[in-house]
Amino acid sequence: MDIGFIGLGEMGGAMAERALKAGHTVRVWNRSRDKTRALADQGASVVDTPEQAFAGDAAFSMLADDHALRSVLVDGGLLKHAPKGLVHVNMATISAALALELAELHAQHGVAYVAAPVLGRPDVAAAGKLNILAAGASESIDRVQPVLDALGQKTWRVGSEPQHANVLKLAANFMLASAIESFGEAAALVSGHGIESQTLLDVITNSLFPGPVYQGYGKMIAERRYEPALFKARLGLKDVRLAIAAGDAVNVPLPVASVVRDNLVDALAHGDGEKDFAVLGQVAARRAGRES
Amino acid sequence: MDIGFIGLGEMGGAMAERALKAGHTVRVWNRSRDKTRALADQGASVVDTPEQAFAGDAAFSMLADDHALRSVLVDGGLLKHAPKGLVHVNMATISAALALELAELHAQHGVAYVAAPVLGRPDVAAAGKLNILAAGASESIDRVQPVLDALGQKTWRVGSEPQHANVLKLAANFMLASAIESFGEAAALVSGHGIESQTLLDVITNSLFPGPVYQGYGKMIAERRYEPALFKARLGLKDVRLAIAAGDAVNVPLPVASVVRDNLVDALAHGDGEKDFAVLGQVAARRAGRES
Amino acid sequence: MDIGFIGLGEMGGAMAERALKAGHTVRVWNRSRDKTRALADQGASVVDTPEQAFAGDAAFSMLADDHALRSVLVDGGLLKHAPKGLVHVNMATISAALALELAELHAQHGVAYVAAPVLGRPDVAAAGKLNILAAGASESIDRVQPVLDALGQKTWRVGSEPQHANVLKLAANFMLASAIESFGEAAALVSGHGIESQTLLDVITNSLFPGPVYQGYGKMIAERRYEPALFKARLGLKDVRLAIAAGDAVNVPLPVASVVRDNLVDALAHGDGEKDFAVLGQVAARRAGRES
Amino acid sequence: MDIGFIGLGEMGGAMAERALKAGHTVRVWNRSRDKTRALADQGASVVDTPEQAFAGDAAFSMLADDHALRSVLVDGGLLKHAPKGLVHVNMATISAALALELAELHAQHGVAYVAAPVLGRPDVAAAGKLNILAAGASESIDRVQPVLDALGQKTWRVGSEPQHANVLKLAANFMLASAIESFGEAAALVSGHGIESQTLLDVITNSLFPGPVYQGYGKMIAERRYEPALFKARLGLKDVRLAIAAGDAVNVPLPVASVVRDNLVDALAHGDGEKDFAVLGQVAARRAGRES
Known part of the structure; x- marks a missing residue:
């Protein structure tokens, strides 16, 4: 063509x-x-x-x-x-x-x-x-x-209807963000109990949660390695905001999106906007006093 | 044996x-x-x-x-x-x-x-x-x-250490709960824009989120069918509370767990404790005024 | 002049x-x-x-x-x-x-x-x-x-600096929204235990929380009377969004503002945007299954 | 007697x-x-x-x-x-x-x-x-x-009914915690814009929010002085947990209590459990990257 x-x-x-x-x-x-x-x-x-x-x-x-x-x-x-x-x-x-x-x-x-x-x-x-x-x-x-x-x-x-594709994309990206966030919190939880987060990652990616999201972002979190960024936290925040705005347009509350949004703002406040979206795991670790 | x-x-x-x-x-x-x-x-x-x-x-x-x-x-x-x-x-x-x-x-x-x-x-x-x-x-x-x-x-x-297995189980169940919640919110979002949540489910389970959780619980949410319960909301709430308590024990905040917990309490308040864990999707729909 | x-x-x-x-x-x-x-x-x-x-x-x-x-x-x-x-x-x-x-x-x-x-x-x-x-x-x-x-x-x-006055106003309105929300939740809590929320209101306005906010909005919540609106929920939501945006501009997460925002979206989803800001109390009651 | x-x-x-x-x-x-x-x-x-x-x-x-x-x-x-x-x-x-x-x-x-x-x-x-x-x-x-x-x-x-007094006390303490949290967030917001949080405190305690809570805890937050503790964060967390448990007993979600709870866990994770309840203001500042 x-x-x-x-x-x-x-x-x-x-x-x-x-x-x-x-x-x-x-x-x-x-x-x-x-x-x-x-x-x-x-x-x-x-x-x-x-x-x-x-x-x-x-x-x-x-x-x-x-x-x-x-x-x-x-x-x-x-x-x-x-x-x-x-x-x-x-x-x-x-x-x-x-x-x-x-x-x-x-x-x-x-x-x-x-x-x-x-x-x-x-x-x-x-x-x-x-x-x-x-x-x-x-x-x-x-x-x-x-x-x-x-x-x-x-x-x-x-x-x-063209706009439906855009809403679906925002919904999918919101789910992506939620998955990263929830693994980040879960990793902080097991780390707090003295368990390698890699162990959690192995178990869940081979049982409940196969697929690229948990494997890819999960690995970065388990390794606490957020650079180079494959998808920047700053851009992830942009997309989460768009998802929230899409909810606003039709009066749909998205409380998990709000949590992720706040945590991404926290990441930016710590200078991590150019790091990978997976840096949500670092926010969770920092809040648990386990950053380093 | x-x-x-x-x-x-x-x-x-x-x-x-x-x-x-x-x-x-x-x-x-x-x-x-x-x-x-x-x-x-x-x-x-x-x-x-x-x-x-x-x-x-x-x-x-x-x-x-x-x-x-x-x-x-x-x-x-x-x-x-x-x-x-x-x-x-x-x-x-x-x-x-x-x-x-x-x-x-x-x-x-x-x-x-x-x-x-x-x-x-x-x-x-x-x-x-x-x-x-x-x-x-x-x-x-x-x-x-x-x-x-x-x-x-x-x-x-x-x-x-035996207790590590228990903490991992709680972490995995928390992630399960988060996944259900986030699909529930995402389904409410696309529904609010006039899109079938089944469309979202088809896309994500064939791309970002393969595996049994999204397919199984997602299907119940897309079909708004929460009975018979394969895993009851009441028991799901019990497990989320245990995850939060496990976080408390080592000072790890789990903000998404808190959101899920509140939404499960909302479900119980509406008499849905014996319905499936997927009823989180109904809470999201109800909050969006789209309960039907 | x-x-x-x-x-x-x-x-x-x-x-x-x-x-x-x-x-x-x-x-x-x-x-x-x-x-x-x-x-x-x-x-x-x-x-x-x-x-x-x-x-x-x-x-x-x-x-x-x-x-x-x-x-x-x-x-x-x-x-x-x-x-x-x-x-x-x-x-x-x-x-x-x-x-x-x-x-x-x-x-x-x-x-x-x-x-x-x-x-x-x-x-x-x-x-x-x-x-x-x-x-x-x-x-x-x-x-x-x-x-x-x-x-x-x-x-x-x-x-x-003129813009400082605007930021202060948004901060004050956010605090107003938070106060209404927290009384709304507290009222749902005591109601759930069979206590008149008016009793809670009497106690707190005469001890911890004197002043017009709790007395005014609290009274509407205790009486479950949200009309006529003195300040509409829809406008309250506008202001909470502005507070969140002001936080975004300087990377300050406002997690309570996020909760209030989601609950106001819930109110709008239920057709209550023209009711008083105090209708946050109704959202709390509805989530507790105690709306009527 | x-x-x-x-x-x-x-x-x-x-x-x-x-x-x-x-x-x-x-x-x-x-x-x-x-x-x-x-x-x-x-x-x-x-x-x-x-x-x-x-x-x-x-x-x-x-x-x-x-x-x-x-x-x-x-x-x-x-x-x-x-x-x-x-x-x-x-x-x-x-x-x-x-x-x-x-x-x-x-x-x-x-x-x-x-x-x-x-x-x-x-x-x-x-x-x-x-x-x-x-x-x-x-x-x-x-x-x-x-x-x-x-x-x-x-x-x-x-x-x-004796237990009603206890529920009212928990509701009042939850409101206290919410007020501290919301001022903490508001203080972080205005600080982020280069405004003294004391200015915000002066305005609100002389208009919307007179009374001892904002004056007392607000002062500690504005001065970033959390010791000596008049009421310890650790005990405040205990009371917020009791409020959430009281909500659980009658199926009342308390989303703001959940936020406060998570932030108090964050405080304890940073070794601040013996500091004053007002240390919620420090959590808000830290999340905004403005702890110093």
């Missing part, structure tokens, strides 16, 4: 590269141009404006947050000038409120819109193993499926 | 039956005698006193709670009269405080002691698929391993 | 009326004009634009929230066109972030700026008994003190 | 002294005898057994906790041997469960029973300014009123 890609951070860059490797024609744009070089070396056309990326068969976006997305897409008038027939696939994790607004704006401007946030970190993106939550018109998703297949191991079609 | 078994509730009964089926000689005792009949039909010898069960190669106990265990074992003088050389395998979930006390008491009375709490509900026990967390002297565990093999799919040897 | 007043809701209207009664010349402006009539009858000049109100010696504003204030003051260009020498006294409860931004904007535009949020509800405002937290340049506060004296029983001068 | 007094810790000692000074005849007993000397110097008769103190018109007890009270009163057989017609006035803070059990036990043994826990610390007790929450038969309270008048500034008669 002939596609554009805007937003080439760690996630977006890895995704654009996957698309290139799968043989798609890719125009790339990024606010800071230096991130485009490696992709140019692999055959991407670097364009000067987001408008030039919003052309061809489909445009993919992976911008950092609500602010960046709104700035480029809405304030910048990108949607207004998008060619009719283009499919815009927005893969970023954004707020439920902006998700709903964007769904409406695309409809107004006659641009086909697919929300397709992903589960997985940059290393997973680089391996093309993301889980993609896609929502929008079936025919729109059908059209971009070849690219999605290059980016992820599976595309979950979660309905026709 | 020639063993005794005391405490024949849903869990204990299923476990004693597994031991019988594996060819062991089993003397059984239970406070209320009617629970012994089915086992007698399968070849168990029903004895009149716990002392008679505490004989042979090893004695297994699966009493309901701290109170029952203390009453029979300590106040009843059972330990004092236990034959030298007997191995006592205590498989119940008990408090960290009693666990430590029992370890010391057994040592004083010269009775070999293995703490071997289990992960799994009665249906898992009946299938002999429990995960057993065993701690104590290696040679003691070695001696009872043939019986443990009949009861569980795996025995995790978690050290030589 | 010759002053303008913009924002004539329940609070602002009562305050403008106090200024009129004290003999000041008052130009009033409100987005919806019908709120100006009663003030016109009492001698206020109704003006057509906020610019006309931003003239004379000083301009007072009491707009509903960040959005309204930003819309009129910043987006509407009001600050840009304000006459040099004017003192702007902003009495609304706004976010710490906007407070800081406004302090800087006023300085840029050479407009003297006093932040003067108030403690007290509309009935207190009508009686001229507000507590006013004023921050800004001393000479600016000096100039508007005659009007502040008409509005409040006391002006607390809390420093020269 | 001719009274006995058992339990002469900081509180009990001060109270017995007040009774002596008011002219009552006082027999005193304490497990550790050295605490009786100062009272002997002031005219108390020191007796060798609690039985000797449980004689005359009335016996007052102020033992440290459930365990001490149960040990002396129940296990020690004191109640069984108490003379008919004696009024026992139990002034200790005990669990709701033991309170109910004691009410029943006294009735069985024909001993008149008044529960009369107090609000106030040792300094308040020494000044005779306690608030006493008394429950029991009116005629029994009438009989001991002369002594209560010597101990407190006011006796609140809160009904005929």
Whole structure:
């Protein structure tokens, strides 16, 4: 396919590269141009404006947050000038409120819109193993499926309303945060009783809790090793806040999210925002007087 | 082996039956005698006193709670009269405080002691698929391993201090409770946005959170079906309280456990103590005004 | 003094009326004009634009929230066109972030700026008994003190940085919310034991907790009477969210604020957003299964 | 009156002294005898057994906790041997469960029973300014009123069921803990914004929150001075746990109590159990990275 890609951070860059490797024609744009070089070396056309990326068969976006997305897409008038027939696939994790607004704006401007946030970190993106939550018109998703297949191991079609994909992503990330937090607390508990937290990790990952979350984040907590960060605490906090805001929008209290949020603020207060999300384990240990 | 078994509730009964089926000689005792009949039909010898069960190669106990265990074992003088050389395998979930006390008491009375709490509900026990967390002297565990093999799919040897097995069990159950709670909140969140919670469940159990907990309890929450109970909310609350108490003993705050505890009290206040532990999902839905 | 007043809701209207009664010349402006009539009858000049109100010696504003204030003051260009020498006294409860931004904007535009949020509800405002937290340049506060004296029983001068007054107001409102919540929980506790919550209220207001908060909100909780609302739960939630956001800005976790926030969301989910802030007591009672 | 007094810790000692000074005849007993000397110097008769103190018109007890009270009163057989017609006035803070059990036990043994826990610390007790929450038969309270008048500034008669006084005391102490916690969080919030917490304290104690709690504990927090302890964090935690247990007994969730509890455990984990209850402010500051 002939596609554009805007937003080439760690996630977006890895995704654009996957698309290139799968043989798609890719125009790339990024606010800071230096991130485009490696992709140019692999055959991407670097364009000067987001408008030039919003052309061809489909445009993919992976911008950092609500602010960046709104700035480029809405304030910048990108949607207004998008060619009719283009499919815009927005893969970023954004707020439920902006998700709903964007769904409406695309409809107004006659641009086909697919929300397709992903589960997985940059290393997973680089391996093309993301889980993609896609929502929008079936025919729109059908059209971009070849690219999605290059980016992820599976595309979950979660309905026709784009914003639903975003809410599901926030719910999944909230569960991720909760799992990290609860293992962090449990690890502090067993450590307090003189038991290696690795022992707990071995038991639970081989019984109740198999799967990548407990294995990956749990290992960092058991080893008290929070760098290098695979997913930063600061970004985890951003996502937990978005989950809480999504709850607020429909009056759903999320008390565990509130606890995780407070503990992530505690982490940032101790200068650990750039460490891995698993640093919640350090907060639990510190509160138990067992930090060092 | 020639063993005794005391405490024949849903869990204990299923476990004693597994031991019988594996060819062991089993003397059984239970406070209320009617629970012994089915086992007698399968070849168990029903004895009149716990002392008679505490004989042979090893004695297994699966009493309901701290109170029952203390009453029979300590106040009843059972330990004092236990034959030298007997191995006592205590498989119940008990408090960290009693666990430590029992370890010391057994040592004083010269009775070999293995703490071997289990992960799994009665249906898992009946299938002999429990995960057993065993701690104590290696040679003691070695001696009872043939019986443990009949009861569980795996025995995790978690050290030589018996009480460590109990703390690990409480930590694992706390994590179970947290996982149910967080899915309950997440389900309320997506429902609030008009999304089927089954969709969320499909996505997460096939990506971040495979394994029996999310699949089993998550399904009950997605279907809003909390009966029949596989593990009662009332008993779940008991275990969460024990986890908090174990934290107290070594000054480890467990803020997510506190949230779960409060929500389980909320469940009991609404008459749902006999429903499944998954009823935490109903508490989350009720708080969001979406109880139906 | 010759002053303008913009924002004539329940609070602002009562305050403008106090200024009129004290003999000041008052130009009033409100987005919806019908709120100006009663003030016109009492001698206020109704003006057509906020610019006309931003003239004379000083301009007072009491707009509903960040959005309204930003819309009129910043987006509407009001600050840009304000006459040099004017003192702007902003009495609304706004976010710490906007407070800081406004302090800087006023300085840029050479407009003297006093932040003067108030403690007290509309009935207190009508009686001229507000507590006013004023921050800004001393000479600016000096100039508007005659009007502040008409509005409040006391002006607390809390420093020269305007945004400090706003943060203090948010901290005070958070404490108010916490006090209501804790009495609500305590009332549910004693009720659960068959004790009238009025008994608890009598004891504590005559010993540990004298003062208007426990007496006022406590009475509503003890009587389970949440209407008419003197301060709406919906607005209380807005303020608690602002307190949490103010904590976020400087990495201060506020776990009790998180609990109160979740319980207010629970209240809104049950349709009680327009009831009094004291409805937190009903949330506590409902969670204890004792709602009716 | 001719009274006995058992339990002469900081509180009990001060109270017995007040009774002596008011002219009552006082027999005193304490497990550790050295605490009786100062009272002997002031005219108390020191007796060798609690039985000797449980004689005359009335016996007052102020033992440290459930365990001490149960040990002396129940296990020690004191109640069984108490003379008919004696009024026992139990002034200790005990669990709701033991309170109910004691009410029943006294009735069985024909001993008149008044529960009369107090609000106030040792300094308040020494000044005779306690608030006493008394429950029991009116005629029994009438009989001991002369002594209560010597101990407190006011006796609140809160009904005929003794255990109600104990629940009210726990509810009041929970509110005390909540108030300290919320000021601690608010102080951390304003400090984070560069505002002296003393400024916040001045404003709120002169407006929303007059009274001794905010003034006393708030001052310690504003000054970050937690020693000498007037009421130890460790004892505060004991009382918060009793409040939670009282909620459990009747299925009332107390989410703010849970937060306070976790924060007090955090304090103990940092070696601050012997510091003042106000040390909750230090926990809040530490979590905000502002401990110094």
